[in-house]
Amino acid sequence: MTRAGQIRDAAETGGAEPEVPRDGPAITAGGLVKCFGDVRAIDGVDLEVETGTILGLLGPNGAGKTTVVRVLTTLLKPDSGAATVAGFDVLSEGAALREQIGLAGQYAAVDENLTGLENLTMVGRLYGMTRSRAKMRAWELLARFDLADAAKRPARTYSGGMRRRLDLTAALVADPPMLFLDEPTTGLDPRSRIALWETIESLVADGTTVLLTTQYLDEADRLADRIAVIDHGKVIADGTPDELKDRVGGEKLEVRLSEPGDADRAIELLVSMTDEQPVFEDGSVKLTVRRRKGAIVEAVQRLNQAGIGIDDLGLRRPTLDDVFLALTGHAAEVEDAGQVEV
Amino acid sequence: MRKLFADTMVIAERNLIRLPRSPDLLIAFTVQPIMFVLLFAYVFGGAISTPGYSYIDFLIPGIIVQNIAFGGFVTAVGLNEDLSKGLIDRFRSLPMARPAVLAGRTSADIVTNLLSALVLLVTGLIIGFRFDAGPLDILAGMALLLFFGYAFSWVFALFGLVVSSPEAASSVGFIVVFPLTFISSAFVPVESMPDGLRWFAEINPFTFMVDAMRALWLGAPAGNSIWGAFVWTVAILAVFAPVSVSRYRRAAVN
Incomplete structure (x- = not known):
């Protein structure tokens, strides 16, 4: 449904005229701090998200x-x-702000005892639609997200992927210009994950602004126009995925040696392929290669010529851990989930 | 205001739709109270002296009041589940009237309370309970009863919002409300209690409420019980509804 359609609907139902998003960035945030007891969950976060883009x-x-x-x-x-958010202040204009947003998260917040159709109809009515309008909109979304067959089954019978899709669908009921997706694919199998990515991409093609949180670099890389890396409540890096990957460095080459005693010689032979000092860990020589192309062949040739035996070797894409290692000098620390999932 | 009413109805409808789909809840509403009635009527009843009334007549208003006060446990458990499953976050991110999530829950309780009161009443009639009052008084008693139950739903709403698990929500409710119902005129005449307890029982809202029910349904002398019950109910509502709503506004995922 178009935004204009939404306004017409509200007029028909006698509801207050919904506010339209104001000009300017979709999100601005400056110096956000939130503490829980002694834990500074966020500690001075600044963000800016342009309308129609995805921030990871x-x-x-x-x-x-x-x-x-x-x-x-x-x-x-x-x-x-x-x-x-959409020009509305989070503290003083909460009610108007909530008309502009949709929220979907890692919890798949749907009522498991209601059917998919009942869930979406309920959300539509809470956005101020009439019952019939909400029902129509629910069917529309269920069809679009491949849930029409399951529309009349209680959500508790849904698979994890379907539930997540229903949750995302619920965030789209009012066609909000600003969408928040909190770890939308955590815990999903690879196939459902890719399906959800495609859905998100199609939304942004329609002009929706998205803020997406994720633990996966590949997810942020694929979906986001810009990535903000957050650690211990602070944004420690911010840029396009390419800028970020440049800072992380290239791909990692790992060579498992037949004889650990060859480590020093292997490092000597491979050091010219990288800008950093290779390391020897867990029986493997590890280095960040300058160029991905031909790296494997070159490494094999150099080691073969020197008569060093190779058990296994491979190129690994940078992960979140590598990003953190590059940006902070320490690996991503997983803190006690109990105190931080707030 | 209109939005609050509409949203409350949407949430109440949601809570009622799911009811027939949770057979365990239905059993809690029906079988458990029947068990209590039979237990008291036939196990304890013979040993309790209730001058002027048969014990069945004395018991039914008392046990219906106790039961209605506990009807709110559905709200406590349900709210706590909504919190831990993140559903409350969804509601709070919607442009809906914020008190509606609680008001819808408690309103749905009125329907389930009516259902379980009727089950009890029918059970009572089968084992010998008889009204001694006109239809208007009987209806007035029912209305007062539902109003009292509604106020306690707000008490349970607060329990559901502050504790860490659905199990805890219902057991906190049990620990707080259960003794209140026993130190009252619900099951034994207050006159039979030792001084300290008797003093407490006489100001206990449950005593006012049970006495009011006996006045309306059995023609017992009303004294100040009907007004007292009404004032207590309004007071409980006036305290717990705003406290629960303010707690809801700050509620977070566990």
């Missing part, structure tokens, strides 16, 4: 991603700092 908020468990989403969706009051 990348970080390990407990970095503060969910807290940022909760502050921006008015579920939590920040201790200090300011933020606007």
Whole structure:
């Protein structure tokens, strides 16, 4: 449904005229701080997201991603700092702001005792639609997201992927211009994950702005126009996926040696392929290669000529751990999930 | 205000739709109270002296009041589940009237309370309970009863919002409300209690409520019981509804 259609609907139902998004960035946030007891869940977060783009908020468990989403969706009051979403202030204009957003998360927040259709109809009515309009919209979305066959089954009978899809669908009921997706693919099997990515991509093609949190670099890389890396409640890097990957460095070559005693000689032979000092860990020589192309062949030739036996070798794409290693000098730390999933 | 009413109805409908799909809940509403009635009527009843009334007549208003106060446990358990499953986050991110999630829950309780009160009443009639009042008084008693139950749904709403698990929600409710119902005129005449307990029983809202029911359904002397029950109910509502709503606004995923 178009935004204009939504306004017409509200007029028909006698509801208040919904506000339209104001000009300017879809999200601005400055100096956001939120503490839980002694834990500074977010500690001075600044963000800016342009309308119609996807920002990937990348970080390990407990970095503060969910807290940022909760502050921006008015579920939590920040201790200090300011933020606007679609031009509305999170503190003083919460009600108008909530008309502009949809929220879907890692919890798949649907009522398991209601059917898919009943869930979506309920959400539509809470957005102020009439019952018949909400039902129509629900069918529309169920068909679009391949849930029409399951529409009249209770959500508790759905698979994990279907449930997540229903949750995402619920966030789209009012066709909000701003979408928050909190770890939308965590725990999904690879096939459902890719299907969900395609869905998200089609949404942005329609002009929706998305803030997406994720623990996976490949997810942020594939979906996001810009990535903000968050660690211990602070944004520690911000840029396009390419800029970020440049900072992380290229792909990692790992060579498992037949004889660990050859490690020093192998490092000597391979050091010219990298800008950093190769390391020897767990029986493997590891180095970040300057150029991906031909790296494997070259490494094999050099080691073969020197008569060094190779058990296994491979190129590994950078992961979140590598990003953190490159940006902070330490691996991504997973903190006690209990105190950080707030 | 209109939005609050509409949203409350949407949430109430949601909570009622799911009811027939949870057979365990239905059993809690029906079988458990029947068990209590039979237990008291036939196990304890013979040993309790209730001058002026048969024990069945004395018991039914008392046990219906106790039962209605516990009807709110559905709200406590349900709210806590909604919290831990993230559904409350979804509701709070919607442009809906914020008190509606609680108001819808408690309103749905009125329907389930009516259902379980009727089950009890029918059970009572089968084992010998008889009204001694006109139809208007009987209906007034039912209305007062549902109002009292509604107020307790808000008490349970608060329990559901502050505890960490659905199991805890219902057991906190049990620990707090259960003794209140026993130190009252629900099951034994207050006059039979020792001084300290008797003092407590006489100001206990349950005593006012049970006495009011006996006045309306059995023609017992009303004294100040009907007004007292009404004032207590309004007071409980006036305290727990705003406290629960303010707690809901700050509620977070566990």
